[in-house]
Amino acid sequence: MDWEVFWVENYHIEGGVPLRGEYRVKGAKNSALPILAATVCRGGVYEIYDCPRIGDVFAMVEILNSLGAKTKWEEECIVVDSRNVSEFAVPEHLMAEMRSSVFLMGSLLVRSGEAQIHKPGGCKIGKRPIDIHISGLEQLGFEVGTEEEKVFCKGVCHGGKITLPYPSVGATENLIMAALAGDGDTIIQNCAIEPEIVDLQGFLRSVGFQVFGAGTDTVFVKGARGLKRNLGTPKMYFLLEDRIEAVTYMCAVVGTRGRAVFRNIRPSIINEVIKTFERMGVEVRSCENMVEIWCGKTLKSPGIIVTQPYPGFPTDCQPQLMSLCTKVKGLTTIREEIFESRFTHKNDLINMGADIEICGKNAIIKGTDFLRGKEVEARDLRGGAALVIAGLMAEGETVVKGTFHVQRGYEDLEKGLKSLGGLIEKKREKT
Numbered sequence: 270m271d272w273e274v275f276w277v278e279n280y281h282i283e284g285g286v287p288l289r290g291e292y293r294v295k296g297a298k299n300s301a302l303p304i305l306a307a308t309v310c311r312g313g314v315y316e317i318y319d320c321p322r323i324g325d326v327f328a329m330v331e332i333l334n335s336l337g338a339k340t341k342w343e344e345e346c347i348v349v350d351s352r353n354v355s356e357f358a359v360p361e362h363l364m365a366e367m368r369s370s371v372f373l374m375g376s377l378l379v380r381s382g383e384a385q386i387h388k389p390g391g392c393k394i395g396k397r398p399i400d401i402h403i404s405g406l407e408q409l410g411f412e413v414g415t416e417e418e419k420v421f422c423k424g425v426c427h428g429g430k431i432t433l434p435y436p437s438v439g440a441t442e443n444l445i446m447a448a449l450a451g452d453g454d455t456i457i458q459n460c461a462i463e464p465e466i467v468d469l470q471g472f473l474r475s476v477g478f479q480v481f482g483a484g485t486d487t488v489f490v491k492g493a494r495g496l497k498r499n500l501g502t503p504k505m506y507f508l509l510e511d512r513i514e515a516v517t518y519m520c521a522v523v524g525t526r527g528r529a530v531f532r533n534i535r536p537s538i539i540n541e542v543i544k545t546f547e548r549m550g551v552e553v554r555s556c557e558n559m560v561e562i563w564c565g566k567t568l569k570s571p572g573i574i575v576t577q578p579y580p581g582f583p584t585d586c587q588p589q590l591m592s593l594c595t596k597v598k599g600l601t602t603i604r605e606e607i608f609e610s611r612f613t614h615k616n617d618l619i620n621m622g623a624d625i626e627i628c629g630k631n632a633i634i635k636g637t638d639f640l641r642g643k644e645v646e647a648r649d650l651r652g653g654a655a656l657v658i659a660g661l662m663a664e665g666e667t668v669v670k671g672t673f674h675v676q677r678g679y680e681d682l683e684k685g686l687k688s689l690g691g692l693i694e695k696k697r698e699k700t
């Protein structure tokens with residue numbers, strides 16, 4: 270009986286080597302996704318620079334192609350030609366691949382006055398409903414219907430003032446786009462203020478839309494139904510740097526007690542993380558677009574960390590920090606306030622010798638002297654990155670399976686870590 274052979278990519282990591290050198294941070298996944306979706310708002314040719322070549326972006330590109338856009342990767346940018354977008358329904362199988370396809374709701378409403386998506390299911394880190402998106406669309410005057418997992422939406426935005434019940438990042442971005450689909454002016458209050466939302470506003474303004482206030486809790490959107498549907502000339506846009514990628518690499522450097530310079534990263538957008546590092550005894554030197562970090566052999570616990578919407582401690586850096594805190598002096602409490610089940614990496618860290626106890630939303634980590642290399646499995650994007658960091662901190666070899674989760678959000682993580690001296694290989698292996 271011939272068994273079917275499946276090939277997977279695993280990371281093989283030899284730990285214990287301090288990471289050193291210089292790293293240039295890439296463009297942000299969480300900017301690329303809403304901005305690629307926003308290329309549908311007006312027909313045109315867009316050149317998006319510093320767009321990371323990661324799984325989630327490839328999934329978004331497939332969605333754009335399925336709607337009738339043409340896309341092409343060039344050396345430094347991705348070119349999206351959205352002039353022939355003619356569909357308004359996102360295929361279910363593509364929706365299932367990536368939650369951020371929900372952004373097409375807003376951009377398709379601007380383009381064609383109607384949109385159809387499938388509810389993006391939950392993921393390992395939480396239920397992640399889209400009720401705030403849907404109630405916001407209804408308050409803006411759109412007709413929204415659901416049938417099983419399908420969500421239909423059509424109409425025009427009649428403008429006015431809406432207040433989000435919670436500063437959801439995705440709902441803020443989606444409703445900013447949807448509010449363009451009308452004649453009226455809209456004020457959205459209690460918005461999320463993440464830097465990626467400011468980047469989306471930057472893109473929308475660069476293609477002729479009037480959006481103001483992103484980065485504050487009140488955003489003003491001018492209805493743009495009168496705006497010509499198609500753009501005359503190609504538009505170039507440079508994406509914001511990926512602050513989560515930057516912090517992930519920084520945790521790897523600190524975890525291995527190394528020293529590195531990070532370029533193309535503004536310290537201002539990772540301020541809460543820098544303060545956390547400094548509380549641990551990490552040395553940080555920074556200027557406008559650079560951060561250098563180094564540390565001695567012993568680090569102390571940062572005490573209590575609570576994940577919060579920006580500018581609080583980012584939930585997307587929580588797993589990486591947990592890995593770091595497994596090998597510092599003292600007790601650390603990490604409270605996950607954003608997602609219900611974002612401790613998926615805990616068991617694998619314990620398997621590597623970490624001392625972690627979960628108590629409701631709190632993870633209590635007792636620092637130990639060393640971690641041992643093990644075979645572990647990534648179960649989500651940031652949890653996977655945390656296991657890679659633990660592997661670099663551990664003694665012996667660690668094999669990280671499930672790397673497709675990691676490749677959804679990091680471009681060539683193993684190459685980047687290798688460029689800093691990390692002993693990490695991505696190997697194609699049979700399962």
Ligand code: EPZ
Pocket residue numbers: 298299302369395396397398399400401402403435436437438439440461465578584585607608609650651678
């Ligand atoms: C964005 O997700 C990011 N994704 C996430 O990054 C990030 O963790 C999150 O913001 C918080 O910072 C992208 O930008 C593509 P939310 P999003 O809406 O928009 C609840 C990563 O690792 N909620 O601010 O989905 C929700 O369940 C990813 O890069 C509702 O209840 O986050 C969650 O508990 C993971 N109803 C909380 O709000 C809604 O309609 C925050 O979600 C919407 C959200």
